[in-house]
Amino acid sequence: MYGDEASKLAREAKRTIDHFPPYNDSLVRSITREVKHLHETCQVLIREFRILEAQLREEAELLMASSSTTTAAVAAAASSSSSATTFGEPTTAGSSNHPPEESTLVPSSLTSSSSSALRSEAQLRAEMQRQTQIFWTKYLVHYIPMQRNKRILMAYHHQRLEKIKEIAWAFNTLPEDTLLQTTSSTGMGAAGSASGSGSRMSAAGGSTSGGGAGTARLLSPDERVFFDEYERNRNRYLSQFGEIELGLGLMAHPPKDVFITVRVLRDCGDIVTESGATLSLKKNSEHFVKRSDVEGLITQGYLLHVA
Amino acid sequence: MANQFDEDEFMLEDYGSNPRPHQSRISASREPERRRLIDPEKYLEHLTQAWVNERAAPEILPYEQEAVQGLLDKIDQQLGVIDDLDEGNDSAIILLIIYQTELERVKYVLRGYLRARISKIERFGQYLLESNEMKSRLSPAEQTYVESYIRLTMKHFNSSFLNEFPPSLQQQDDVVFDRRISMVSKPNLSEAVFCRVVKPIGDWELDAEETVVLAPGQIYIFRYEHIRPLLLQGQVELI
Numbered sequence: 001m002y003g004d005e006a007s008k009l010a011r012e013a014k015r016t017i018d019h020f021p022p023y024n025d026s027l028v029r030s031i032t033r034e035v036k037h038l039h040e041t042c043q044v045l046i047r048e049f050r051i052l053e054a055q056l057r058e059e060a061e062l063l064m065a066s067s068s069t070t071t072a073a074v075a076a077a078a079s080s081s082s083s084a085t086t087f088g089e090p091t092t093a094g095s096s097n098h099p100p101e102e103s104t105l106v107p108s109s110l111t112s113s114s115s116s117a118l119r120s121e122a123q124l125r126a127e128m129q130r131q132t133q134i135f136w137t138k139y140l141v142h143y144i145p146m147q148r149n150k151r152i153l154m155a156y157h158h159q160r161l162e163k164i165k166e167i168a169w170a171f172n173t174l175p176e177d178t179l180l181q182t183t184s185s186t187g188m189g190a191a192g193s194a195s196g197s198g199s200r201m202s203a204a205g206g207s208t209s210g211g212g213a214g215t216a217r218l219l220s221p222d223e224r225v226f227f228d229e230y231e232r233n234r235n236r237y238l239s240q241f242g243e244i245e246l247g248l249g250l251m252a253h254p255p256k257d258v259f260i261t262v263r264v265l266r267d268c269g270d271i272v273t274e275s276g277a278t279l280s281l282k283k284n285s286e287h288f289v290k291r292s293d294v295e296g297l298i299t300q301g302y303l304l305h306v307a
Numbered sequence: 308m309a310n311q312f313d314e315d316e317f318m319l320e321d322y323g324s325n326p327r328p329h330q331s332r333i334s335a336s337r338e339p340e341r342r343r344l345i346d347p348e349k350y351l352e353h354l355t356q357a358w359v360n361e362r363a364a365p366e367i368l369p370y371e372q373e374a375v376q377g378l379l380d381k382i383d384q385q386l387g388v389i390d391d392l393d394e395g396n397d398s399a400i401i402l403l404i405i406y407q408t409e410l411e412r413v414k415y416v417l418r419g420y421l422r423a424r425i426s427k428i429e430r431f432g433q434y435l436l437e438s439n440e441m442k443s444r445l446s447p448a449e450q451t452y453v454e455s456y457i458r459l460t461m462k463h464f465n466s467s468f469l470n471e472f473p474p475s476l477q478q479q480d481d482v483v484f485d486r487r488i489s490m491v492s493k494p495n496l497s498e499a500v501f502c503r504v505v506k507p508i509g510d511w512e513l514d515a516e517e518t519v520v521l522a523p524g525q526i527y528i529f530r531y532e533h534i535r536p537l538l539l540q541g542q543v544e545l546i
Contacts, residue, residue, distance in 0.1 A: 032471045039473040150476055153468050154490070161460065165429070226463045233455045237425075240448040241379060258407045292411060 002038065002145035005031045006152040013156045020163050023220035028156070031149050038146045042139060049135040056128050063121060164223060167215065168230050170299055174215045260291045262303040271297075350377040351413060356544055358420040363501070363545035364538065365531055366494035367427045367435065370446040371420070378417055385410055424449065432457045433479075433491040496532040506542040 009027050167174070216224060268281045273293040281287065281297075286306065297303045354374040361368055389406050392399045428435065428445065432453050435441045442450060461479055469477050479490055508521035513533045521527075521537075526546070537543045 028468055032468050035472055035476070039476070146476065150472065154464065154479075157464055157467055161463065220467065222463055222467045225466075226459060229459050230456075233452060233459065236455075237448050237452045240446075258404055258411055290407070 002034065002142070003148055005034060006145075006149045009156050010152045013152075013159050017159070020160075020167075020215075020218055022218045023160070023223060024156075025220060028153065031153060035146050035149050038142045038149075042142045042146070045135065045139050045142065049131070049139075052131055052135075053128070056124060056131070060121065060124050063124065160223065161226065164219070164227050165230060168227060168234060171296075172231070174219075174224075174227065258291055259288055260294075260305055261286055261288050261307045262294055262298065263306050264302065265304055266302050268297060268302045347377055350374045350381065351416065354378060354420055355416050358416060358423060360538065360545045361420060361423045361427070365496060365498045365500075367424065367431065367441065367444055369444045369539070370424070370449065372446060375417065375420070375446075378413060382410060382413060382417075425452070427494075428453050429456060431492055431494055432460075434493050437491075496535070497530045499528055500531045500534070501526065501528050501546045502534055502538070502543045503546050504543050508537065508542055511537070 005027060009024065009031060012021070012024060012027070219227065263286050264281045264283050267283045270278050270280045271293070272278055273290060279287065279289060279293070281303070287294075294303055298305055350373075354371060357368070357371045357374065385406060389403060389410075392403050392406075428449055431441075435445065435453055436457060445453065464479060465477070469479070504521045504523050504525045504527070507523055510518050511521050511534075512518050513529070519527070521543075527534075534543055538545065
């Protein structure tokens with residue numbers, strides 16, 4: 001059925017709203033294919049309808065002409081049957097061989113119109129209306145899924161972009177391991193949902209980091225390009241503040257204390273603090289440090305804020 | 308007492324050897340103001356309110372160039388003060404902590420304000436670019452930001468799937484079906500907002516039928532579009 005693939009993608013997007021699954025390339029591709037197919041079908045429908053319309057109009061004109069001159073009605077029986085087939089045919093005819101068919105149809109309708117007694121003007125109009133209705137029904141059946149597919153693709157990509165932006169603000173780079181499950185709770189919009197989401201996040205983190213893939217692998221090539229350029233744009237924006245380190249990425253909590261105690265959960269080597277001192281962060285050690293120096297590491301899960 | 312504290316909101320007092328060398332620089336560097344001047348002491352207060360307004364209002368508000376720049380200058384100045392502190396001195400350590408706490412808080416307000424704007428700018432990017440009035444509310448840096456952001460997202464959608472689409476479906480600003488949902492998101496100006504009246508306004512015409520008397524201190528819930536002009540003039544503030 002049309003739209004099935006897209007609804008699968010929409011459901012996936014909804015299900016994964018607070019973690020970051022790999023880019024679903026195959027589904028996106030098959031939806032794109034479906035759109036292309038739908039579009040071709042629509043084009044064929046339009047072409048067929050145009051031809052049909054032209055025929056009916058021609059017939060109507062001939063009817064007018066013949067009624068005024070009242071030419072002899074000959075070969076009525078034979079041509080009336082041919083006119084009936086004329087109407088049935090164009091809708092089933094393939095789009096490939098239009099020009100020849102059209103040329104064969106015109107004479108046949110010529111002959112049929114001479115049998116005008118069978119087809120009054122009113123009948124013609126009714127036929128026209130019927131065909132128009134058929135056309136629009138068929139067309140909409142193909143057109144609406146196309147629109148819908150587009151919408152879903154837009155929404156899917158948009159949702160991913162929002163996630164990617166969150167990562168960009170929180171990490172400044174694509175993190176090596178899949179720690180970003182924690183980002184969705186630190187992003188500024190999600191501040192309210194931070195409580196209680198921790199356990200869920202870590203569970204999700206466990207399942208995806210099992211493969212040991214870096215974040216970059218979850219992104220499609222296009223998304224990686226987007227990330228890089230977004231970063232560049234962001235840095236250009238930040239550069240207006242010159243020397244002052246505003247820490248625009250850090251929004252988690254309003255600062256209550258300047259100095260905090262942190263426990264190191266994972267080795268992060270030596271870091272240089274704002275004041276120029278070097279701090280050696282070894283696993284399981286505790287430090288009393290300036291909050292702004294290590295906030296990024298807390299967000300990334302290297303350090304635990306103890307007190 | 309009053310004399311001691313009125314110089315600066317967050318510069319607690321002059322610390323010994325540092326006779327406020329930056330003060331003249333700040334007032335000199337401030338360009339001649341086109342709008343109402345903000346008292347330099349009130350920068351922080353002003354920006355905090357601007358932040359609240361920005362978060363509560365559905366649309367983007369004019370950029371607080373003066374307050375942002377003023378605060379940046381002050382942060383710079385305060386960093387200088389901190390550098391000059393004598394580390395050996397016990398009272399200096401306490402002062403250091405106080406200064407730095409203050410500094411972190413000011414930075415927090417600043418980045419909260421800027422991030423609130425950035426998030427709106429990203430959401431309404433296309434809409435902002437289409438209107439000159441909206442564009443003029445952005446700082447120059449924000450303007451470049453929104454321009455390249457829109458270019459980026461468009462490029463991303465195009466290269467991800469729209470390129471494969473038939474040309475008639477490739478636009479990114481169409482109106483979807485008969486439901487009139489435009490792909491360009493627009494702020495919903497009839498959203499309800501809470502506001503506090505700060506200046507005596509008197510009779511204020513909400514629409515053809517309704518007029519309210521607004522006096523300072525009152526708190527109302529209004530449709531945003533009704534009090535928009537008052538907000539832009541600073542006669543009410545959002546809460």
